[in-house]
Amino acid sequence: MRKCLLFMSLMIWCASVFGQTVNVKGKVTDSTGEGLPGVSVIIKGITNGTNTNIFGNDN
Secondary structure, eight states: OHHHHHHHHHHHHHHHHHTOOOOOOOBOBOTTSOBOTTOEEEOTTOSOEEEBOTTSBBO
16 A cells, blocks of 8 residues: 555656656555445646546546
């Protein structure tokens, strides 16, 4: 989990430094591993976001 957070932080930092667009793709799950539908996913410091589909994947 820590490695994943470190990786995501690094990706966001690189995008802000180089002014490039970063596509973040993933799945939002609960503690049992089931996908969570309708969850808002927003990257901190950026106004864009998305919602997860019925399987918990971002669109």
